[in-house]
Amino acid sequence: MTLAVEVGRGAAETAGAARRPFDPARVRDEFPALAPHLHAPRLAYLDSAASAQKPRAVIDAVAGFYAGDYSNVHRGLHPVAAAADAAYEGARRRLAGFLGAAAPEEVVFVRGATEAINLVARSFLRPRLAAGDEVLVTELEHHANIVPWQMVAEEAGARVVAAPVDDRGDLDLAALARRLGPRTRMVAVTRVSNALGTVVPVAEVAALARSRGVPVLVDGAQAVAHEPVDVTALGCDFYVLSGHKMFAPTGIGVLWGRGELLAAMPPYQGGGGMIRSVSFDGTRFAPPPARFEAGTPHVAGAIGLAAAVDWLEGLDRPAAAAHEAALLADASRRLRELPGVALVGDPRRRVGVLSFTVAGVHPHDVGTVLAAEGVAVRAGHHCAQPLVERFGLTATTRASFAVYNLAEDVDQLVAGVRRAIEVLG
Amino acid sequence: MTGAELRELYQDVILDHGKRPRNFGRLPAANRSAQGDNPLCGDRLTLTVEVADGRVADAAFEGAGCAISVASASLMTDAVKGLPVAEAEALFHRFHRLLAGERGGAAAAGGEAGEDLGKLAVFAGVREYPMRVKCATLPWHTLIAALHSAPAADGAPAASVSTE
Numbered sequence: 001m002t003l004a005v006e007v008g009r010g011a012a013e014t015a016g017a018a019r020r021p022f023d024p025a026r027v028r029d030e031f032p033a034l035a036p037h038l039h040a041p042r043l044a045y046l047d048s049a050a051s052a053q054k055p056r057a058v059i060d061a062v063a064g065f066y067a068g069d070y071s072n073v074h075r076g077l078h079p080v081a082a083a084a085d086a087a088y089e090g091a092r093r094r095l096a097g098f099l100g101a102a103a104p105e106e107v108v109f110v111r112g113a114t115e116a117i118n119l120v121a122r123s124f125l126r127p128r129l130a131a132g133d134e135v136l137v138t139e140l141e142h143h144a145n146i147v148p149w150q151m152v153a154e155e156a157g158a159r160v161v162a163a164p165v166d167d168r169g170d171l172d173l174a175a176l177a178r179r180l181g182p183r184t185r186m187v188a189v190t191r192v193s194n195a196l197g198t199v200v201p202v203a204e205v206a207a208l209a210r211s212r213g214v215p216v217l218v219d220g221a222q223a224v225a226h227e228p229v230d231v232t233a234l235g236c237d238f239y240v241l242s243g244h245k246m247f248a249p250t251g252i253g254v255l256w257g258r259g260e261l262l263a264a265m266p267p268y269q270g271g272g273g274m275i276r277s278v279s280f281d282g283t284r285f286a287p288p289p290a291r292f293e294a295g296t297p298h299v300a301g302a303i304g305l306a307a308a309v310d311w312l313e314g315l316d317r318p319a320a321a322a323h324e325a326a327l328l329a330d331a332s333r334r335l336r337e338l339p340g341v342a343l344v345g346d347p348r349r350r351v352g353v354l355s356f357t358v359a360g361v362h363p364h365d366v367g368t369v370l371a372a373e374g375v376a377v378r379a380g381h382h383c384a385q386p387l388v389e390r391f392g393l394t395a396t397t398r399a400s401f402a403v404y405n406l407a408e409d410v411d412q413l414v415a416g417v418r419r420a421i422e423v424l425g
Numbered sequence: 426m427t428g429a430e431l432r433e434l435y436q437d438v439i440l441d442h443g444k445r446p447r448n449f450g451r452l453p454a455a456n457r458s459a460q461g462d463n464p465l466c467g468d469r470l471t472l473t474v475e476v477a478d479g480r481v482a483d484a485a486f487e488g489a490g491c492a493i494s495v496a497s498a499s500l501m502t503d504a505v506k507g508l509p510v511a512e513a514e515a516l517f518h519r520f521h522r523l524l525a526g527e528r529g530g531a532a533a534a535g536g537e538a539g540e541d542l543g544k545l546a547v548f549a550g551v552r553e554y555p556m557r558v559k560c561a562t563l564p565w566h567t568l569i570a571a572l573h574s575a576p577a578a579d580g581a582p583a584a585s586v587s588t589e
Contacts, residue, residue, distance in 0.1 A: 360444070364493075394467035394468065423432075
């Protein structure tokens with residue numbers, strides 16, 4: 001346990017020592033996909049909430065693994081296998097440090113936040129769920145933090161209830177406290193809304209839930225690219241993230257769970273790598289995290305994810321956060337000044353995301369005109385249909401920001417929306 | 426992509442029908458109906474059709490959508506009114522070929538498949554935008570589902586289609 005904390009701290013300190021002064025233009029240059037190319041002389045990539053671009057450091061780490069010490073893990077006796085093992089378990093320790101986990105064994109590598117939530121719903125919650133029980137989520141949730149709970153609730157005759165948001169798009173904490181009843185078996189809440197950018201005070205939610213003995217899962221998918229995480233300080237029981245939204249490869253993510261909870265959970269999938277011994281009379285399962293990692297894991301993904309953590313922690317994160325906040329504030333102000341443009345929600349704290357509508361112009365058409373101007377945004381319900389409908393809409397246009405965005409991206413966005421109004425308004 | 430190409434997509438006829446859709450509403454005398462959904466964007470339309478003597482006597486739609494899908498539903502309902510059911514289906518296949526053809530062949534399509542499409546040929550530009558083809562074809566898929574649905578007079582959509 002002590003070792004894990006030291007490893008985490010040690011890595012952060014190393015990164016801190018090498019920390020470079022924050023220069024957003026140089027940050028952007030580290031992303032090959034943002035260089036001028038065929039589709040746009042200058043791509044204003046404002047779709048990072050869907051997936052973030054990858055820095056050269058991550059691409060090189062993945063390519064370096066495949067070109068260098070490539071092997072399966074946990075099985076081979078040859079030196080290359082030992083190197084792959086070391087890299088994979090090193091990535092686990094790196095993520096434990098990044099999250100503030102008590103031990104590397106609390107970090108389970110999964111495909112992404114979606115799989116992590118399904119794992120918790122299936123292995124942790126399902127055995128505890130009886131007819132009439134409730135799972136409490138919020139109206140801010142991505143479908144990934146609704147549907148897995150609905151699936152196990154339906155099996156058990158339980159139901160999923162949602163704490164409401166107010167008209168600003170902030171979570172109504174008092175209402176959440178009222179919904180937290182004697183039948184609540186789980187609280188699952190996002191840290192940042194992928195559709196509105198609302199920042200949820202998850203530590204307060206966790207404190208409320210735990211005071212009633214209810215376990216809490218925090219969906220960090222939309223948060224980790226924008227703020228440091230400390231799961232111990234948060235006081236939650238599970239924290240999930242997707243690598244691809246924090247500059248790492250697709251297909252890799254993390255389920256962090258408190259050690260004693262993971263130790264008591266049955267496996268999620270069966271296969272190789274998750275057993276202690278197998279016979280036709282029965283199988284004894286390995287302890288966590290191996291118990292939850294059946295089959296060959298995404299070793300290259302884990303290595304890429306660790307490289308993304310190194311890259312992120314190498315940034316001056318307070319300066320990066322201030323830069324992102326300034327872009328978001330500038331974009332909000334300038335979009336509001338355009339005729340017929342309305343921002344959806346006005347949360348007290350917002351990161352990374354701006355959803356808006358243009359009077360008389362459908363978001364898909366706004367998105368198509370923006371694409372013609374070299375601006376990549378998303379139009380639709382953003383896999384948060386209940387939230388978008390809560391605001392009386394079926395779709396919005398969403399511009400989402402990351403640390404590599406520049407003032408020019410906001411200029412291009414505003415010019416593009418102006419163009420959409422001209423052509424279609 | 427240039428401004429000219431954008432205008433190729435958003436032609437005046439499309440903008441006009443997108444803003445002021447014809448045949449908007451629900452037919453009281455409908456005996457066929459269907460609902461169409463695009464789960465990608467949440468667009469939804471309900472199509473009501475009156476079939477009499479093997480012909481599309483009348484057609485109307487309601488719902489919300491982008492300029493492309495609303496204009497497509499508007500122009501489609503105009504185009505199929507009075508057609509024998511079999512000809513309405515044949516028109517769908519020609520329209521589908523116009524949109525599903527090779528990219529970069531919009532001009533050629535205007536000369537071939539576009540010839541007998543009348544006003545519907547304005548959608549030739551959509552083929553350059555693969556992400557938007559479903560917007561234009563959703564009303565047509567909904568029409569086909571309605572025509573194949575069991576005759577009913579209660580007005581509730583008897584069939585449903587989805588772009589997924």
